Amino acid sequence: MPGAGNSGHSDFRTAAGIVALAAISLLIGGAFAGLIVEGLRDLSGAVAAFDPYMLRVARFTLWQALLSTLLSVVPALFVARALVRHPHFPGRGLILQLFAVPLALPALVAALGVLALYGRAGYFAGLLSMLGGDTWPGIYGLSGILVAHVFFNLPLSVRLFVEALQTVPSDQWRLASQLGMGARAGFRLIEWPVLRQALPGVAGLVFMLCVTSFTIVLTLGGGPRATTLEVAIYQALRFDFDPARAVALTVLQVTLTFVIVFVLTRLGANTAAEASLSVAPRRFVSAGRGETALNGALIALALLFVAGPMAATVVAGLQAELGRLVLEPTVQSAALTSLILALLSALLAAALSMALVMARQALALRPAGARRPLLQYATDTGAGFVLVVPPIVVGAGWFILLRHVADVFALAPVLVVTVNAVMAMPFALRALRPAYDAASARHERLCAQLGIAGWTRLRLIDWPSLRRPLATAAAFAMALSLGDLGVIALFGSDAVQTLPYLLLARMGSYRTADAAGLALILGLACLALMFLSTRLGKASDRKVDSVFG
Amino acid sequence: MKPTANSPAEVRLNKVSFSYGEAAFEFDVTFRPGRITAVMGPSGSGKSTLLNLVAGFEVPASGRVLIGERDVTADPPAARPVSMVFQENNLFAHLTVEQNVGLGRSPSLRLTHVDRTAVAGALERTGLGGKGQRLPRELSGGERQRVALARVLVRERPVLLLDEPFASLGPALREDMLELVAALQEERGMTVLFVTHQPEDARRISHDIVFIEAGKAAATGPVGEFFGEGGPEAFRRYIGAS
Numbered sequence: 001m002p003g004a005g006n007s008g009h010s011d012f013r014t015a016a017g018i019v020a021l022a023a024i025s026l027l028i029g030g031a032f033a034g035l036i037v038e039g040l041r042d043l044s045g046a047v048a049a050f051d052p053y054m055l056r057v058a059r060f061t062l063w064q065a066l067l068s069t070l071l072s073v074v075p076a077l078f079v080a081r082a083l084v085r086h087p088h089f090p091g092r093g094l095i096l097q098l099f100a101v102p103l104a105l106p107a108l109v110a111a112l113g114v115l116a117l118y119g120r121a122g123y124f125a126g127l128l129s130m131l132g133g134d135t136w137p138g139i140y141g142l143s144g145i146l147v148a149h150v151f152f153n154l155p156l157s158v159r160l161f162v163e164a165l166q167t168v169p170s171d172q173w174r175l176a177s178q179l180g181m182g183a184r185a186g187f188r189l190i191e192w193p194v195l196r197q198a199l200p201g202v203a204g205l206v207f208m209l210c211v212t213s214f215t216i217v218l219t220l221g222g223g224p225r226a227t228t229l230e231v232a233i234y235q236a237l238r239f240d241f242d243p244a245r246a247v248a249l250t251v252l253q254v255t256l257t258f259v260i261v262f263v264l265t266r267l268g269a270n271t272a273a274e275a276s277l278s279v280a281p282r283r284f285v286s287a288g289r290g291e292t293a294l295n296g297a298l299i300a301l302a303l304l305f306v307a308g309p310m311a312a313t314v315v316a317g318l319q320a321e322l323g324r325l326v327l328e329p330t331v332q333s334a335a336l337t338s339l340i341l342a343l344l345s346a347l348l349a350a351a352l353s354m355a356l357v358m359a360r361q362a363l364a365l366r367p368a369g370a371r372r373p374l375l376q377y378a379t380d381t382g383a384g385f386v387l388v389v390p391p392i393v394v395g396a397g398w399f400i401l402l403r404h405v406a407d408v409f410a411l412a413p414v415l416v417v418t419v420n421a422v423m424a425m426p427f428a429l430r431a432l433r434p435a436y437d438a439a440s441a442r443h444e445r446l447c448a449q450l451g452i453a454g455w456t457r458l459r460l461i462d463w464p465s466l467r468r469p470l471a472t473a474a475a476f477a478m479a480l481s482l483g484d485l486g487v488i489a490l491f492g493s494d495a496v497q498t499l500p501y502l503l504l505a506r507m508g509s510y511r512t513a514d515a516a517g518l519a520l521i522l523g524l525a526c527l528a529l530m531f532l533s534t535r536l537g538k539a540s541d542r543k544v545d546s547v548f549g
Numbered sequence: 550m551k552p553t554a555n556s557p558a559e560v561r562l563n564k565v566s567f568s569y570g571e572a573a574f575e576f577d578v579t580f581r582p583g584r585i586t587a588v589m590g591p592s593g594s595g596k597s598t599l600l601n602l603v604a605g606f607e608v609p610a611s612g613r614v615l616i617g618e619r620d621v622t623a624d625p626p627a628a629r630p631v632s633m634v635f636q637e638n639n640l641f642a643h644l645t646v647e648q649n650v651g652l653g654r655s656p657s658l659r660l661t662h663v664d665r666t667a668v669a670g671a672l673e674r675t676g677l678g679g680k681g682q683r684l685p686r687e688l689s690g691g692e693r694q695r696v697a698l699a700r701v702l703v704r705e706r707p708v709l710l711l712d713e714p715f716a717s718l719g720p721a722l723r724e725d726m727l728e729l730v731a732a733l734q735e736e737r738g739m740t741v742l743f744v745t746h747q748p749e750d751a752r753r754i755s756h757d758i759v760f761i762e763a764g765k766a767a768a769t770g771p772v773g774e775f776f777g778e779g780g781p782e783a784f785r786r787y788i789g790a791s
Contacts, residue, residue, distance in 0.1 A: 441638075442638045442642075443638070443641065445604075445606055445626075445633075445635065445638075446635075446638065446639065446641070448605070448606065448625065448626040448627060449604065449626045449627060449631075449632070449633055450627060450652050450653065450656050451625075451626075451627025451628070451656040452627075452652065452656040452657075453627075453656070456656055456657040460641075460644075460652075460657070460658060461641060464641075464643040464644075465642070465643060
């Protein structure tokens with residue numbers, strides 16, 4: 001495809017991308033600067049912080065992530081296979097949709113759902129006490145973390161494996177049933193090769209999510225024995241106020257994530273989750289009666305496991321005095337704060353992503369002689385690397401940097417908005433890039449010819465054709481930000497509190513009913529936004545297909 | 550002096566070289582002012598590349614592109630005295646017919662009274678009177694290309710590049726469009742470069758032919774000579790006449 005020639009718009013877009021990259025670098029670089037300055041100031045303190053306790057925390061971080069990955073991915077292989085082999089399983093489409101819900105649910109809400117079910121005073125406590133013959137101690141610690149992680153990652157893995165299995169051409173299934181392949185042969189010859197290909201990617205993604213998991217470990221870990229690096233960083237800053245230790249922990253966390261990501265990319269893992277899934281039933285799978293029963297039981301078990309905490313969230317939430325809660329001034333102001341911060345964060349995420357997408361395309365269109373490969377890489381894959389830097393690390397860095405010069409708690413809104421925006425960016429990019437590139441393919445030469453460039457092009461040409469994908473990206477970013485407890489846990493105070501922060505505070509003061517009510521409200525708000533996001537996404541896909549000028 | 554639509558401009562590619570991946574192009578060719586020249590040749594020979602070089606979508610590695618007396622080699626597409634109509638994607642799908650034409654006058658759509666009158670006149674001239682408020686998706690394929698031609702009229706540039714704009718239209722519709730192009734060229738005295746695969750298109754409206762083969766202008770001359778007995782051998786092979 002011919003490029004835009006020597007058009008001025010290419011410079012405008014490249015400049016926008018450079019501004020966005022500079023903003024992101026400032027945010028992440030500032031955090032690292034804070035850590036380095038503090039580390040150098042108190043070098044012996046930072047070095048001394050590498051004590052046996054810290055190594056234990058690091059070991060636990062990896063151990064819980066490994067167990068969570070095994071418990072999520074291995075069962076998911078079989079559940080996915082069962083779902084693909086039984087395209088007519090009652091409610092199959094619904095089950096797959098239900099399995100998308102945990103992706104949209106804030107971790108805090110899920111943690112409350114798990115507690116409402118398996119906690120000391122949970123719905124299953126009586127039953128579990130009876131079975132154990134002793135008073136049920138509740139599900140805190142490693143077991144709680146594992147249950148919550150599996151709740152999130154089992155359905156995610158199932159969906160990814162189903163997607164992989166659906167790439168098997170239907171002719172192969174037809175052939176298999178014609179040749180009379182049984183369940184075992186079919187698995188070995190058809191399903192396993194596909195699953196094995198998807199396995200490193202899925203397992204890598206889940207492992208990464210569990211290593212950097214903060215909210216679940218904070219709420220369900222319950223004590224120094226079950227603490228991960230991220231939670232330890234938070235505790236070092238919020239409770240012990242020990243910046244040297246925080247620096248040491250952060251260095252360890254960042255090193256660990258970089259090593260893991262490096263190993264994973266070597267294995268060919270895709271470290272950004274894909275939530276969309278087309279459900280295409282395959283008709284030519286024949287399963288025996290015994291296998292059908294086994295698969296049915298497997299699906300039902302997975303369904304119960306995933307639906308349980310969701311149902312518990314709803315039931316417990318409805319038992320709370322929702323009317324009083326909604327009228328409470330603290331709740332109202334927290335909700336308002338949450339909405340404003342999430343909206344700003346969403347707008348920022350959309351703007352940053354748009355700038356990067358524009359710059360990437362402009363750079364790709366340049367004639368071979370005028371390429372800027374490093375910049376092109378930065379606007380392309382480079383942006384994905386922000387996922388490697390956990391929000392807590394960015395927050396911690398700025399917290400340490402700013403505590404001498406300003407009231408860190410007053411800066412909470414700025415940091416919540418910017419960090420959440422940057423963290424949502426990789427997802428926003430995925431919504432925007434295909435749409436922008438397609439629009440660019442249609443409009444590039446026409447704009448160059450007519451001299452439509454800069455803001456005029458943004459207003460007249462790009463905005464109308466990208467409104468929907470931008471809304472998709474913004475709704476997604478808003479949902480992420482709304483439910484997030486990462487940065488606000490560090491910077492929150494009575495003056496600035498969001499709904500998740502308030503929820504955590506109510507949990508801490510054992511006002512469980514209030515917490516359940518807030519969780520229901522928060523969960524529904526995030527689900528609504530995610531629903532909106534996918535609806536807008538689908539509609540814009542259709543639009544791209546049907547419009548050509 | 551800036552050439553206007555009223556003073557026909559010669560288009561000249563002076564030892565222009567350009568490469569795109571494996572393919573290398575070397576154009577040294579002149580198009581007569583105020584005439585329609587059909588640019589013909591096998592697929593991949595470089596017809597569209599030639600037009601892209603004139604329009605400024607591609608920049609030559611060496612050589613000069615001249616329009617009238619002006620060297621436009623370094624000019625961005627919008628600054629060249631050139632309008633181009635593509636095979637598709639000539640219109641912005643979310644803008645009305647009137648807006649799409651208006652963009653030819655002002656890239657930010659700030660239109661004066663004079664501009665609006667010109668747009669209305671161009672729509673009338675191209676047979677789109679009364680359709681100004683429609684969106685491209687409410688038009689037929691032929692009508693969309695008429696909108697693109699209306700925009701050419703309001704831009705008033707002396708050179709018009711047509712990159713197979715009617716290739717996807719049926720025979721009767723294509724004939725109408727060719728007649729429209731011929732009439733507009735006659736009125737405005739534009740220099741037209743017209744890429745086509747159809748020998749009958751070239752016969753019907755063009756004065757000259759430039760035959761492109763393997764990245765070079767292999768033969769040029771008046772239409773009559775090309776289709777006669779003494780036409781260039783390569784061209785006769787291409788149209789299947791020998």
